[in-house]
Structures are given as structure tokens and as C-alpha cells.
Amino acid sequence: MAMAKTRDHLGRPVVAVTGMGVVSSLGQGIDDNWAALTAGKSGIHRITRFPTLHMRTTIAGTVDFLYPDEVRSPVLSERLAHLAAAEAVEQSGIGAPGDFPGMLFMAVPPVEIEWPARRDFFAGTDPEAGDAYDRMIQRVLSLNDPDTYEFALYGCVADRTADHFGTRGAPISLSTACASGASAIQLGVEAIRRGDTEAALVVGTDGSVRIEGLVRFSLLSALSTSNDDPEKASRPFSRDRDGFVMAEGAGALVLEDYDAARARGANILGVIRGIAEKADDFHRTRSKPDGSPVIAAIQQALDDGGVSTADVDYINAHGTGTPENDKMEAMSLEAVFGEALKGIPISSNKSMIGHTLTAAGAIEAVFSLKTIAEGLIPPTINYHNPDPAIPLDVVPNVARAQPVSMVLSNSFGFGGQNACLLIAAEPA
Amino acid sequence: MSAPNDVLVTGIGLVSSLGEGLDAHWHAMAETGARPHPAETGKFKPFPVFPMVPLELDKQIPRRADIRQMETWQRLGTYTAGLALDDAGLTGDAERLARMDMVVAAGGGERDLDVDGQILAGLETAAEPASFLNEHLANDLRPTLFLAQLSNLLAGNISIVHKVTGSSRTFMGEEIAGISAVEVAARRISAGQGELFLVGAAYNAERKDMLLSLAMGRTLWQGEPATVWERGAAAEGGMITGSAGAFLVLESRAHAEARGKSAYAKLSSVLSGRSRRGPGDAAKVARKQFDELSAQFGPTPPGVLSGANGIAAATAEERALWDALVAEGKVGGVRATQTLIGNAIEAAFPVQVALAALAIARHGFYLPTDGSGIELPAATPAQILATSWGFWRGEGMALVEAAD
Incomplete structure (x- = not known):
């Protein structure tokens, strides 16, 4: 008799996570990152990769330990992706070296001649x-x-990654701006739910801190200019927050059909329980003032996962530290969670690693899974001057030991991109 | 055989050097077999380019402020998306647009060539080049230029202008982005992961910054235009890029029927593949796709809209594949659409699917445009295979046939 197939509340295959990897300005690999993250350490520093004369912002969370000299962005993006994906694939124990039995979904920064x-x-x-x-x-x-x-081709980084890991079919390179990492996970989840593939390698990578990118975000007044004390520049949810800090890194997950993962005896790190997306038509860089697209994305993620607000016990915030994002995110969460929101810890990894842009959603998914596994919530550091308009439990400054079984992870981006993931402990 | 989750093409927006809309494309490709306007052979020397016909942008992008915030490829795309929504009868349908999902294929990165030129010239004589570069980037770049460069801001502009606000995803990676965009939308509809999609892309070929990137790979044809197959048979060959926008409204049969909307065609299958492009690799992928799709073929052989681009090695390989299949009687007429439209990169595959759906809907086929022996007169096909082989990598094939 065939084993009963595991299905979610809508009769779909369940999507398990069996491997994960990460690189950020805090270091390479999950162990180093997690130790730094839960110690409340910042990876933000002065930019040394290129001269910063005439720049309003001179700090970033660049990854400087892989190449001694400046390299082309896609070269660094590929290297970051490679390291994170190798860690994830090794942990999952799936396939064989150079022979990953599934598809590749990859969030990569747009490419240009530099x-x-x-x-x-x-x-x-x-x-x-x-x-x-x-x-x-x-x-x-x-x-x-x-x-x-x-390296001037948009498809190059994913193509090389597909070559190296031996993934199946045509790789997908995607960009939904600062929601890209989450979008890559969503595409992988959908493909497994459809039965198109039993496994997917999903990666978000960004090694694109270069002079012109810095100027571009600076011209939009999006960046923190708190250059004097780089480690204290990223201040999500604080009253004196003054913008985000650009950063680099990569996050990777091996997603698998839950039954297939069980059948091969894989260690299951958690499940992607719900996914949702809702586009905003208000403005190219600002959210609709009533927050309705973000609210809809959060609500749809809960609906997709078949859970209620009471089931969520931690929120991994988008939390960029821009005045507008944090206010909008808090307001939208309150609209969905109501008064109960005050009792749910919510923290921003970006207070320590900065905003890893294309990679952020994937890196934060890795940290969300680690939070579940360890029962330890990373803090929001640099929180010394609370914004009275955002009365949340932001896990201020110090990590907190607390069991977590269901995380809501938010990612929002320019161009009206709003993506939410519901990440949960096993069993499904 | 019809099923409620069949993928139907219920709206098409198409603009290119051949004109605006389906009638203009049908006229050029099925009735005259000739380009109605000359190729641009002066402005981008040594490369010929097929330029976009003039568009009245405000017909689809009414607010001047929106037009100002976009670069050309975004304007083309937003305009074409509007045509597709109009065609599908969805313009202003707030309820449906709010749950319509979007998959856009995009490059991006359109640059301010004047600013680049001034900075490059200044750097040559600057005492402190790094300081000069920083100062001029900070002072000379328009703050909004970034938004006109970001790949996902074509989708963002479509949301703003046309109110398409379900999910919004942007795929990158040259031709394969367009293939994957159509494929993922179709697979989601088939699997019940959505019932109404806007899918497509736009490419502005009239850009020296883009030509520079393509020139690095020696991918571009130089001199007077020639047909795809002629180019493919000449030394290194080369592609001619063409400005184009192509958007499709894809809809489940159940959803289309519920709102009383007829369809151009059924998109029966979309397959994407990838090889490392060693000799014979791409043909092997395409042959596998052909064999997989052949289970769905009817009694008469399908027509082929080839996306061959004129680069010698791949074009010769694709030609050999079709020559053999024609000889075996397994395919009908073969037509290479890039002879007239050029390669629209991310938009290339959406263009192919749009043209296939158009031919099915009009019960006709396109005229041969090449005299080298592969494009022969052919009966009207009941099914059409639309291919796209990327100039770098990526191979895609779709099967399009009548909706009922």
C-alpha cells in the first residue's frame, strides 16, 4: 500500500526546507552569522572598496573578505551565491556534487557594464x-x-550557478527589487506545489555595492547618512532612524516536497507554510497611504498557510530603517493583528547586516528558520530611542530566548512589490 | 479536448517596426511579406536596427507625469500592456485587474548617454579621476533615472498606469526570461495557481548602451539587413535587434467563458530548456522538446515560427533541425520572424507566441521571406510551434492551436 501523501489545508504538497546557507557582512556560513546576529553585532562599516569623496553616505555592509580588490558586481554576486548554495546543498544531502535534482530560482541584481x-x-x-x-x-x-x-548578460549569474550545481532545466533569474529573495522562494514553492519538481534550489544574492548604485539610492534620499558611527547607522523602528544601509550577501534554501524529503531520510528544518504577494499601484517608491497592499499581502499569506494571527509567534520584519517603511510596516501589521501585535516579538535583521537588497528575503528566511530551530530571537539593535508611533516589541538590543514555531517574514520593494512568507516548524 | 484549466490567449498587445497592433503585423507578415518602413542603417552604424513605429503614448499612458518617469523600454512595455488589456476587454475592470497576476521579462539599465559621455571625456583629463567620477555622478544623474533603469519598474509602471495589482514578478536573462515568463504563467494556470495573467516584455533596440553590450560578444550583424537564414549562413552571422513590445493576456478557459470572452488560441504547452551550447547541444534540447510536444500533434504537421536570430552556429543548427523534420514530413512551413521584426531579446518569445496565436485565429500563415530554400509555401497549419533560442543560451518552444 502506498504511503498517504502529506497535503496542506488546500490539498497541496507540503514544501519542506532541508538545507540552508548564508553569507553576509557578518561572515560566511550559518554558524558565524548566527553567532554574530544573536550577539547583536553589526556588520556595517566604512566603505573601502572605492573612494567615497563627495558622497553623502560613506558606509555599507559590503562583503570584503572574499576578494581583496574591487571586482565586477556579478562576479561577487555569483561567488556569494555559490557559497550560500553550496552550504545549503551540503546540509540537505540531496543529489550529488554537480548534480542537483531540481530547478534553480535565483534572485539576482540587475546587471550593467560598470x-x-x-x-x-x-x-x-x-x-x-x-x-x-x-x-x-x-x-x-x-x-x-x-x-x-x-558578465554583462542578465542571465549570467544564474546560468553559471546552474552549470556549477547541475540544476535541471532553464534557471530563472528574477528581480522584484528588495522583495526578490522572497519572490525566488515563492517561485520554488509554487513549482513544488504544482508537482513540476520535487526539489528546488532558491538563492538570493547581491554583491552590487558600487559607486553608481550608492549614488542612485542616495539621490532618492533612501540611505542613512549616519556615517560617523557605522555600526549604529541602521536603526529600524527608532525615532531617529534616517534611512537604510546598503549591504551585500546571499541566502540559499533547498526546498523539497515534504514526502520526498522524508522518503530519503532528510533532516527537515521547517516548512514554507504560506506565500503571498500583492502589487501596489500608488507610486514608484512609496506605499499606498492606507497600507492596503501590504495588509492584503500579510492577510493572504496567513490565508495561504491556513493559519490565524494567533498562530504567528514571531515577525521577521522588512524593517529597513527608512522613516516611511517602518511606519507603514507597523501600521499594516497592526491592521491585520490588532491589539495582539503588541505581544508578538518583531525584529529587524537589517539593524545588523544592513539591507542586502536582492538577497534580503532569502537571507531573512534563513534567519527565520534558524530562529525556529534555536528558540532564540535575534534582536533589533541600535534601539535606544523608540519611535512612540511604533509601539512594538522589537526585541530591543539583546537576543531573546523564546520558543518560536511560526514566523511571518516580510519583504517590500520599489515598484510596488510586497511579498510575505509564512515559515513554520515541522510538522507541517 | 478541452478542459477548464486550458490556457487561452484572450488578449494581445503587439508593437514593432512593422506597426502597431495585429492588423499591421498581419498585413506585413501574411499579406506583403515585406517591411513597411526601412530599417535604420545610419544612426547605429555599423549595426542596422529595426526601429519602433511612432506611437501616441498618451493613448495608453494618459498622465504626462507617468511618461516622464519612464525610459523608452518602459514606455513601450506599459503602452503594449495597455493594448493587451484593451484587447482582452479588461481595461477599467477594477475587480479583475486587482487579482490579475503579472509576469514581465525585462532587461533594463537604460542609461543617460550624454552624462556618460561627458563623464568619460572629463575623466581623461581629471587630476583626481575617482573624485571627478563621484562628484559628477552625484551631481549629474537625474534622481529619477534609477527608477527608469530598474528591471522591475516596467511591471511597477504597469501596476500604476493600468492597475494590474495581483502578484508582480519580473524575470531577467535575455530571451530565456521571456520564455520562462510565458511558461510559468501557463503552468500556474494549468495547475490552478491563478486564472488570469498579463505576460510580456518590451525591448528598445535603439540604444547604443545595449548595442555596446551585444557588440562585446560579437553577436550583431553589420551593414545592410539580410534574412535570418542568409545571416546565419555568412561567416559569424549576426542578429539584427528590433524594438518591440508584446504582451499577452493568458486566462483559464473557465475564467474566459465565465466572462464571455472568446480567445485567439490555446497555448497548449510551453517548454523551456538550456544547454551549454556546445556543438549540437541546442538542437538536442529542441529535438527533445519537439518529441515531447509531438504527442499532442494532430493529423497535419504543425507550422513553425522559428526564433532563429542569424548568429551563424545556432542558426545553422536550428536550420538543420527543421530541414530534417520538413524532409521527414513532420513539420509544415517554417518561417523565421526575425527577418522582419529583428531580435527583441526579452520580448522575442512573447512576440513569437503572439504571432502564433494571431495566425491560428486568422486561419492563415505567414509568407516566406527568405529564398534560400527553407521557407517554402505551405498549407495553413492547424497547430503552430513557436521557438526561441537565446543569442547566448536558453531554448524554448511553445505549441499553439485553436481554442476550440
Whole structure:
């Protein structure tokens, strides 16, 4: 007799997590990251990768321990992804090296030719050849540089990752701005629920802190300018929060059909219980003032997971530390959870690792699973000046030992992207 | 055979160098077999480009402020998405738009070429180049340029302008992004993970920044335009990029029937694949896709809309595959659409599916546009295979047929 298939409240396959990996400015690997994170340590520091003259912001959570010199963003993004994915795949014990039996869903930062390359292409070109781009085009036609070419393709990082890990089919590269990591997980969950694949490698990676990226966010007044004391710059939920801190890192999860994972004797770290997304049509960078899209995303995640607000015992906040995000996030959570919200711990990993942009949703999912496994909630550090308009239990400054079995993890991004994950302990 | 979760194409938005809308494309590709406007061969020398026809953007993007906040590829995409929604009878249908899911394929990164040029020139003589670069980036970049560059901001603009506010996902990665976007939407509908989708992409080929990236890989054809198969047979060959926007409204049969909407066609299957592009690799992937789809073929062989792009190795490989299948009588007429439309990269596959659905709906097929022996006169196919092989990697194939 066949074993009964495990199904969720809507009759769908259950999606288990059997491996995870992470790299951030706090270090490489889950153990180092978790130790630093629960010790309330900040990974934010002064930028040394490139000169910061004339910059309003001179700090970031860059990952500087992998390459001594500045490399192209996609090179670093790939390396970060590679390390996180290798840790996840090894922990899961699935497949064989170079032979991952499932699909790849990858959140990667958008790609472009960067200034060092642009300067190289321009140097020594003929001023008579036309405008700057005509000159560079003439030059690259005579260079034969397949490496630079490859790393200027949007699909490159996922393609190389697929090659290395031997994932099945065409990899998906996606960007939903600062919700990308969560979107990658959602795509993996949906594919397993559909039965398209029994396993998925999902990765969010971002190694794109470069001069122009810093300028871009700075011009939108999104970044903290608290340069004097970098470790205290990221202050989610504080009254004096002044923006987010750009950062780098990668998070990876091995997702599997729950029954398939059980059948091969895998250690199940948790399940992705619910997923939801709701687009906002209000503005390119601001949320609808009534919070309705964020509220809808949170409510839909609960509905998708078949749970009520009373089942959620920790919230891993988007918590960027911008004045608007934290206010909007708190207001929307209150609309869904009501008075009970005050009794639910909510903390922001970004207070320590900064905002890892494309990677954030994936990294925070890893930390959410670790929170469940350890019964230890990472704090919101730099919380010394509470915002009276946000009366939440933000787990101020010090980690808290407390059993957690269901986490709501929020991710929001420019372009009206709102994604929520409901991450739960086994059993499903 | 019909099922409530069949994937139907119920709306199409299509703009390219051939014109705006389905009639313009049908006229050029099925009735004259010729480009109605000349290729652009001067502005982007040495590369020819197929330029977008002029569009009255405010017909689909009424607010000037919205148009100002976008770069060209976003305008093309937002405009084309509006055409698709109009065509599907969904414009202004607040209830349905609020639960409509969106999958967009996008590149992005459109740059301010003047600012780049000034900075590059200044860097040559600057005493402190790093300081000069920082100062000028900080002062010369428009604050809103970033939003016009971000890949997911085409989807973001579609939400703002057209109120499509279910889920919103943006795939990247050149042609494969367009293949995956259509595939994921179709698979979700088939599996009941959504019943109404807006899927598509837009590409602005008239960009020197993009041509620079493509030139690095020596992927572009130089000089006077030639057909896809001619280019593919010449030395390194090369692609001609074309500006285009293509958006599809995909809908479950049950959802379309419930609102009384007829369909152009049924999107029976979408398959994506990937090889490392060693000799024969891509053809092997495509042959496997063909074999898998062949279980669904009817009594007459399907027509083929090939997405071959003119780069020599891959084009020759794809041609050999179709030549063999034609000889075996397993496929009907073969047409390479990029001869007239060019490669619209992320939009290439959505364009292919749109053209396939159009031909099915009009009970016709497209004219041969190449005289080298592969594009032969053919009977009207009852089923159409639409392919896309990326200029770098990624192979996709869709099967499109009548909705009922």
C-alpha cells in the first residue's frame, strides 16, 4: 500500500526546507552569522572598496573578505551565491556534487557594464569615431573579451550557478527589487506545489555595492547618512532612524516536497507554510497611504498557510530603517493583528547586516528558520530611542530566548512589490 | 479536448517596426511579406536596427507625469500592456485587474548617454579621476533615472498606469526570461495557481548602451539587413535587434467563458530548456522538446515560427533541425520572424507566441521571406510551434492551436 501523501489545508504538497546557507557582512556560513546576529553585532562599516569623496553616505555592509580588490558586481554576486548554495546543498544531502535534482530560482541584481570597464573601453579610442558610445563600440568590436561580455548578460549569474550545481532545466533569474529573495522562494514553492519538481534550489544574492548604485539610492534620499558611527547607522523602528544601509550577501534554501524529503531520510528544518504577494499601484517608491497592499499581502499569506494571527509567534520584519517603511510596516501589521501585535516579538535583521537588497528575503528566511530551530530571537539593535508611533516589541538590543514555531517574514520593494512568507516548524 | 484549466490567449498587445497592433503585423507578415518602413542603417552604424513605429503614448499612458518617469523600454512595455488589456476587454475592470497576476521579462539599465559621455571625456583629463567620477555622478544623474533603469519598474509602471495589482514578478536573462515568463504563467494556470495573467516584455533596440553590450560578444550583424537564414549562413552571422513590445493576456478557459470572452488560441504547452551550447547541444534540447510536444500533434504537421536570430552556429543548427523534420514530413512551413521584426531579446518569445496565436485565429500563415530554400509555401497549419533560442543560451518552444 502506498504511503498517504502529506497535503496542506488546500490539498497541496507540503514544501519542506532541508538545507540552508548564508553569507553576509557578518561572515560566511550559518554558524558565524548566527553567532554574530544573536550577539547583536553589526556588520556595517566604512566603505573601502572605492573612494567615497563627495558622497553623502560613506558606509555599507559590503562583503570584503572574499576578494581583496574591487571586482565586477556579478562576479561577487555569483561567488556569494555559490557559497550560500553550496552550504545549503551540503546540509540537505540531496543529489550529488554537480548534480542537483531540481530547478534553480535565483534572485539576482540587475546587471550593467560598470565604470571601470566603461573607462577601459573608452581609453585610447579615436575622438573622430563619433560619440562616447560609438567610440566604445568600435573598441569592443576589436577586443575579444568573452569574459566581460558574459558578465554583462542578465542571465549570467544564474546560468553559471546552474552549470556549477547541475540544476535541471532553464534557471530563472528574477528581480522584484528588495522583495526578490522572497519572490525566488515563492517561485520554488509554487513549482513544488504544482508537482513540476520535487526539489528546488532558491538563492538570493547581491554583491552590487558600487559607486553608481550608492549614488542612485542616495539621490532618492533612501540611505542613512549616519556615517560617523557605522555600526549604529541602521536603526529600524527608532525615532531617529534616517534611512537604510546598503549591504551585500546571499541566502540559499533547498526546498523539497515534504514526502520526498522524508522518503530519503532528510533532516527537515521547517516548512514554507504560506506565500503571498500583492502589487501596489500608488507610486514608484512609496506605499499606498492606507497600507492596503501590504495588509492584503500579510492577510493572504496567513490565508495561504491556513493559519490565524494567533498562530504567528514571531515577525521577521522588512524593517529597513527608512522613516516611511517602518511606519507603514507597523501600521499594516497592526491592521491585520490588532491589539495582539503588541505581544508578538518583531525584529529587524537589517539593524545588523544592513539591507542586502536582492538577497534580503532569502537571507531573512534563513534567519527565520534558524530562529525556529534555536528558540532564540535575534534582536533589533541600535534601539535606544523608540519611535512612540511604533509601539512594538522589537526585541530591543539583546537576543531573546523564546520558543518560536511560526514566523511571518516580510519583504517590500520599489515598484510596488510586497511579498510575505509564512515559515513554520515541522510538522507541517 | 478541452478542459477548464486550458490556457487561452484572450488578449494581445503587439508593437514593432512593422506597426502597431495585429492588423499591421498581419498585413506585413501574411499579406506583403515585406517591411513597411526601412530599417535604420545610419544612426547605429555599423549595426542596422529595426526601429519602433511612432506611437501616441498618451493613448495608453494618459498622465504626462507617468511618461516622464519612464525610459523608452518602459514606455513601450506599459503602452503594449495597455493594448493587451484593451484587447482582452479588461481595461477599467477594477475587480479583475486587482487579482490579475503579472509576469514581465525585462532587461533594463537604460542609461543617460550624454552624462556618460561627458563623464568619460572629463575623466581623461581629471587630476583626481575617482573624485571627478563621484562628484559628477552625484551631481549629474537625474534622481529619477534609477527608477527608469530598474528591471522591475516596467511591471511597477504597469501596476500604476493600468492597475494590474495581483502578484508582480519580473524575470531577467535575455530571451530565456521571456520564455520562462510565458511558461510559468501557463503552468500556474494549468495547475490552478491563478486564472488570469498579463505576460510580456518590451525591448528598445535603439540604444547604443545595449548595442555596446551585444557588440562585446560579437553577436550583431553589420551593414545592410539580410534574412535570418542568409545571416546565419555568412561567416559569424549576426542578429539584427528590433524594438518591440508584446504582451499577452493568458486566462483559464473557465475564467474566459465565465466572462464571455472568446480567445485567439490555446497555448497548449510551453517548454523551456538550456544547454551549454556546445556543438549540437541546442538542437538536442529542441529535438527533445519537439518529441515531447509531438504527442499532442494532430493529423497535419504543425507550422513553425522559428526564433532563429542569424548568429551563424545556432542558426545553422536550428536550420538543420527543421530541414530534417520538413524532409521527414513532420513539420509544415517554417518561417523565421526575425527577418522582419529583428531580435527583441526579452520580448522575442512573447512576440513569437503572439504571432502564433494571431495566425491560428486568422486561419492563415505567414509568407516566406527568405529564398534560400527553407521557407517554402505551405498549407495553413492547424497547430503552430513557436521557438526561441537565446543569442547566448536558453531554448524554448511553445505549441499553439485553436481554442476550440
